[in-house]
Amino acid sequence: MTIQELDQTYVAHTYGRFPLVLTEGKGSLVRDENGKQYIDLGTGIAVNGFGIADDEWLAAITAQAARLNHTSNLYYSAPCAKLAQMLCERTGMKKVFFSNSGAEANECAIKAARKYAELHYPGQRDTILTLTNSFHGRTITTLAATGQDVFHKDFLPLTGGFASVEPTPEALEAAVAAGNVTAVMFEAVQGEGGVLPLTQAFADCMQRLAKEHDILLIADEVQAGNGRTGALCGYMNLGLQPDIVSTAKGLAGGLPMGATLLGEKVQDVYTPGSHGSTFGGNPVCAAGAISVLSRLDEALLAEVRAKSDYIVQTLQAAPGVKSVSGMGLMLGVETAADASAVIRECMARGVLVIKAKQKVRLLPALNIPWPLLKQAVETLCAVCAELEVQA
Numbered sequence: 001m002t003i004q005e006l007d008q009t010y011v012a013h014t015y016g017r018f019p020l021v022l023t024e025g026k027g028s029l030v031r032d033e034n035g036k037q038y039i040d041l042g043t044g045i046a047v048n049g050f051g052i053a054d055d056e057w058l059a060a061i062t063a064q065a066a067r068l069n070h071t072s073n074l075y076y077s078a079p080c081a082k083l084a085q086m087l088c089e090r091t092g093m094k095k096v097f098f099s100n101s102g103a104e105a106n107e108c109a110i111k112a113a114r115k116y117a118e119l120h121y122p123g124q125r126d127t128i129l130t131l132t133n134s135f136h137g138r139t140i141t142t143l144a145a146t147g148q149d150v151f152h153k154d155f156l157p158l159t160g161g162f163a164s165v166e167p168t169p170e171a172l173e174a175a176v177a178a179g180n181v182t183a184v185m186f187e188a189v190q191g192e193g194g195v196l197p198l199t200q201a202f203a204d205c206m207q208r209l210a211k212e213h214d215i216l217l218i219a220d221e222v223q224a225g226n227g228r229t230g231a232l233c234g235y236m237n238l239g240l241q242p243d244i245v246s247t248a249k250g251l252a253g254g255l256p257m258g259a260t261l262l263g264e265k266v267q268d269v270y271t272p273g274s275h276g277s278t279f280g281g282n283p284v285c286a287a288g289a290i291s292v293l294s295r296l297d298e299a300l301l302a303e304v305r306a307k308s309d310y311i312v313q314t315l316q317a318a319p320g321v322k323s324v325s326g327m328g329l330m331l332g333v334e335t336a337a338d339a340s341a342v343i344r345e346c347m348a349r350g351v352l353v354i355k356a357k358q359k360v361r362l363l364p365a366l367n368i369p370w371p372l373l374k375q376a377v378e379t380l381c382a383v384c385a386e387l388e389v390q391a
């Protein structure tokens, strides 16, 4: 059997995969089983922030794997402790809980908010607000948090205690007036929802209501974090001060790791035995994350913003492109032609891009070399223009 046939036969059919078997890569280039090369503008969905098999990252994780690949959370280990320090110092948060995925990072955030409500407003605050069109994960609880019914159907009943509101100041004011709200959970830029940034007016309103009513703000930075938007965290672009921050995808540069950052108000809600994870804080993943985080400095972030400006300006002026949304290197392109057709044709011409709702989504490596970026964007422009004419 071919790899595709094996996969179709034995792997659960949860993914609509492209007919492409990827075998190896370096940086922003990746090859398929036939040796054909592609420029990667998807990075495993905002995971490989420094590309594939980045030298510095590889050295860090292999050295750590050879020294101590895993230990239980019954003992201390240096990479986990040092990474937590870096995350707190860079964000002003106070404590970190480590897990293995975005959904788990959000579960920890949700449990922390519930525990805070139980400690301070017993029996009064049973609701976490999330935003329509949001995406927070695939577990039963993070599905409940996800404000898109399409993901809910077939899996009822979901965890209670969630309500979704439109991301407008009016809708939020009305929902908060009910008096039972513990927290508002948001993505600074909704990724799966179509690469849509929150408006500044909504962010300001959310921050004001949080202060007035002691409502916790939970920033889901699973996709928008780790330098992706041109700031370390997406919420920083909006001047927000969340109480809880979850992140994952790009954190460990291609190894599975989630982190939940707990601010002043919630730093002590967790006590020994109240939460845990076998693999959480794994030393190899933590070493990878330290390598990533130590390079997310102002120079790199300025480079991300410059590349973003180039992509946005080039695409906005291109025939066949209707609009460009997003921030930094997390961009959504509304094309005149069908987005899936654009994606397929880009693939045929050696450029990998992905989808978000009906948009073409671009999530290139933060350090993608300029010549590769230009070549990929020119290919995308050509495809958009040609398919528009055919449409």
Ligand SMILES: *Cc1c(COP(=O)(O)O)cnc(C)c1O
Residues within 6 Å of the ligand: 100, 101, 102, 103, 104, 106, 135, 136, 137, 138, 187, 191, 192, 220, 221, 222, 223, 224, 248, 249
């Ligand atoms: C991908 C994503 C998640 C889920 O992360 P997993 O690692 O797939 O569990 C949660 N929130 C946001 C914003 C995401 O983009």
